Each structure stands twice: as structure tokens, then as C-alpha cells.
């Protein structure tokens with residue numbers, strides 16, 4: 458049986474105010490092609506299907522379209538669970554009706570989680586889809602007062618399953634959580650914390666009895682611990698902290714019990730999301746920008762010292778999808794932009810010196826720069842008088 462493990466689609470996501478739906482449509486088309494080429498039997502979506510509990514209509518249309526193609530046209534089974542971004546009840550819509558067609562949705566956590574049973578030449582494979590399990594929900598569902606954090610919640614949810622697991626057959630778990638094992642986890646800025654205050658971590662050991670664990674939540678593809686507990690990672694880069702990550706989907710081939718191969722396939726996005734750094738003139742230089750796709754989503758870090766005239770507009774003329782601009786030294790609008798400057802009793806030159814120091818981090822401007830300032834200042838004064 459060939460399984461494609463994906464997660465964190467975040468359909469309908471905005472990145473720096475920009476709708477990613479078209480990029481998602483593009484990459485999902487590639488995903489559909491991959492499903493065909495690789496002759497995949499089961500597609501897993503390990504939570505955060507949508508980016509928001511009430512997704513925009515384009516997002517709902519896109520998911521409907523993609524799932525219809527996968528399930529109806531290609532006859533591939535789909536198993537999906539809710540993540541912390543999804544609304545469990547909304548995701549569950551139609552789930553009973555769709556089950557017989559091969560679309561298995563687990564939005565809302567149930568006290569008893571029944572496996573989705575599929576078969577191949579080696580026998581049955583049991584898939585346990587565990588929707589995102591909030592501690593408060595688990596506590597109420599299982600009447601267990603001691604459930605106060607994510608670790609306890611997942612332990613409570615998984616215990617009845619792992620206790621009765623038939624170890625003669627192949628068992629797969631699908632879960633959306635921050636699972637921590639022996640490997641150092643790598644997080645991204647686009648992951649919303651699962652818990653504010655309390656710990657969001659879940660111990661990997663609860664998942665050990667499964668043959669493979671398809672996780673969602675962390676956006677970088679990664680292994681949690683030895684064995685087969687893995688994050689597929691998000692479909693696309695959703696923050697600049699992910700600029701250097703290599704996104705992929707995970708292809709699993711299940712053979713007889715105990716025999717499994719894990720592989721990765723890379724999908725090429727319509728636009729990459731990357732960080733460029735240098736002086737404005739250099740970044741605008743053809744020899745520099747022709748190295749990459751100018752249409753990519755760009756975060757530019759400018760290292761120029763002096764003031765720049767409309768750097769964002771100028772960069773946009775070369776990089777139409779500029780999303781973020783950062784000045785290495787100069788930050789007038791940033792966090793300390795509200796600082797009150799005591800201007801009383803200071804002459805314009807003194808104020809300029811203070812400003813220069815703050816902006817460049819340098820002690821003093823050059824003699825030429827200071828002369829230039831005086832010249833311009835006098836000219837402005839003249840203009841004001843004449844007006």
C-alpha cells in the first residue's frame with residue numbers, strides 16, 4: 458500500500474496580507490499529478506486543512522475541487538483530521554455521507570476512535586485518525602480531571618487505542634500535535650502555539666506502538682524520533698522563518714508487517730518565498746536579480762546606511778511580489794518608533810547629530826555629510842522665508 462502523508466495545507470491563508478489561495482491551487486495541482494505518477498492508494502492530510510475556523514469561500518471551493526478529483530476521479534482514499542486551525546464541527550460536515558465514497562474526515566474528537574480499515578495483498582491496515590485534541594475537550598469527554606495539558610490529553614486519547622492494538626496487523630496513526638522525541642524539534646513562525654502558558658508538548662512514546670505516525674503541526678518536514686514518527690511539513694512556506702526550509706511530502710510504502718519504506722517528494726511552488734540582503738542598488742542590479750525568479754515572494758534586508766528614497770516602491774519595480782522590507786540599521790517605524798525625543802533647546806545641527814547616531818549607530822557623520830546637511834537646511838529655511 459502506498460500512502461502519501463501531507464499536512465498543514467492551511468488553505469485560505471494570508472501571508473503578509475496576501476491571499477495564498479492561487480499558490481495553493483497551483484501546488485495542489487502538482488500534488489494531484491504526483492498521486493497519479495506514484496500510484497498512491499491513500500492520501501493523508503494531518504490537520505490544519507484550512508487556515509481558519511471560518512475559511513473564505515475560495516478556500517472551501519478549492520478543497521472541494523481537490524478532494525473531488527482525488528476521491529472521485531482518481532479513486533484514491535483520503536483520510537483527514539482537524540488541526541488547531543480548523544473548526545472541528547465545520548470540517549465534519551457531510552463526513553458520514555462521504556465515508557462510503559472513500560473520504561474519511563475526523564473533525565471532532567470522539568471518545569472512542571474507530572479505525573479506518575483498508576486492505577491490500579498483505580492484509581488489513583488500520584488507520585487511527587486523531588483530531589486535534591484540546592486538553593479541556595479531552596478532560597470533559599473522558600471525565601478526567603487530571604487532564605490539564607497536551608501531554609496528558611494525548612495520553613488519555615491514545616491509551617484505549619494502543620492498549621487494544623492488534624500487533625499482528627499494520628497500524629497507522631494520524632495526529633495533530635507538538636510531539637517531542639529524541640530529535641530537536643524545529644519550529645516555524647507560521648505555527649500557532651497550541652497552548653498559551655501551559656506546555657504544548659506531547660511525548661513521542663505514546664505513539665510507539667504504531668507502525669507509522671503521520672503528524673501535522675510543525676511546518677518543517679522532520680523526524681520526531683527514530684522509527685516512523687514524522688511531520689510531513691506544510692504544503693508551502695508560510696512565513697519568512699521558513700525561507701530556507703525544503704518542503705516535501707512523505708511517501709510511504711507499506712509491505713508486510715514490519716516492512717516499510719519512507720521517501721520524500723518535492724513539489725515546486727508557483728513562487729518561492731525568500732530573503733534577499735544587500736544594498737538597494739545591488740539588489741536592483743540585473744546581474745543580481747536575474748539569479749532568481751523576480752516573481753518570488755521577497756523579504757528584503759537593506760544594508761544601506763543613509764536615507765533612501767522610497768525603497769519599497771523601487772524594489773517593487775524589480776520584485777513585484779515584495780512582501781517585507783527591513784533596514785539593518787535604520788528603523789524609524791519599528792518598535793522604538795514611539796520614543797519621545799526631547800527637542801527643546803536644541804539647534805537643528807544637534808538634532809541632526811542625534812538622529813544620525815540613532816539611525817546609523819555611528820558616532821558622527823563625516824564632515825562632508827554634515828556640510829551637506831547644513832546646506833540643505835539653509836536652503837529649506839530660505840524657501841520657507843520666501844514662500
Ligand SMILES: [Mn+2]
Pocket residue numbers: 465467505540542647648649674675
Ligand atoms: Mn499548521
